[in-house]
Amino acid sequence: MRNPFSKTYSEEDQKMFDFLRAAKFFERLRNKEMARFLPAMHHRKYQRDEVVFFSKDPSQALYLIKKGQINLTIDVKDNFETILEINRGEAFGENSLLENAKRTYTAIVTSEEADLIVLPHFAIQEVFESNPKIKAKMMTSLSEYYNENNQRLFRSYRESFGFFSLRQMFE
Template sequence: MLNPFSKTYTAEDQNTFDFLRLIKFFERLRNNEMARFIPAMHQRKYYRDEVVFFSKDPSQALYLVKRGQVNLTIDVKDNFESILEVNKGEAFGENSLLENTKRTYTAIVTSEEADLIVIPHYAIQEIFDSSPKVKAKMMTSLSEYYNDNNQRLFKSYRESFGFFSLKQMFE
């Protein structure tokens, strides 16, 4: 039975919620929690070879891919080494969920065009400040994301026969 006092959402809002549910950091949120992000979301179109942000830039926004592909790269000497390709329904710039962080990789558009949703860091922090439950759910997802990355890193290290030293991570 429908609750007559529950908030109703437009078809466009429902489409936004369906899209956000694809993204790890929003998977635990209910519609009313995701709705807090809608006013902060900005659509932006990027083109092939356009840099979304550079490594070491301040982490000023979370990016959600609606269409297209973005390559995440790290600077190795004078080259960019690809670490991950991000596609529709995925996010990058995840450390913008944390306070006072800098980018650890460079994000470059590899498709002809990419439609991204940009959520500014300040808006995320305002939502976190006003809703500790939303922050807790998203931080849990972020922790799982980083844990999965660590698992992949250690697996890759084990399979690389020690071409790099893990203790360098902590120096």
């Protein structure tokens, strides 16, 4: 039996919760927790070859792809080298969950257009400050994401026969 005092959400909100839950950083949150982010989210359209953000920019927002494709690239001697291609339902700009972070990659639209949901850093931090449980859940997801990336990096390094020195990471 449903609790008569529990909050009910519109069909549109429910669809947004389902969409968010599919993204890594929201997967642990309950509807009530995700609802805290809804007022701060806004939609933005981008066109092919438009840059969402550049490497070394301040991390001012988390992005979720509603439609389209984004390439995450790193700058290698005047060229952009794609490190990851992401599509609908995926999030990027994850280090906006951290305080005072700078972008580690450049995000470029590769589809004809892309519809993105933008969640500003300041809004994320406001939710985190007022609800440490939400912060803990999202930081756990972020830690798992970074752990998976480290595993891929080290596997790639082993398979590349040491064309670079991992020690350089810590210098």
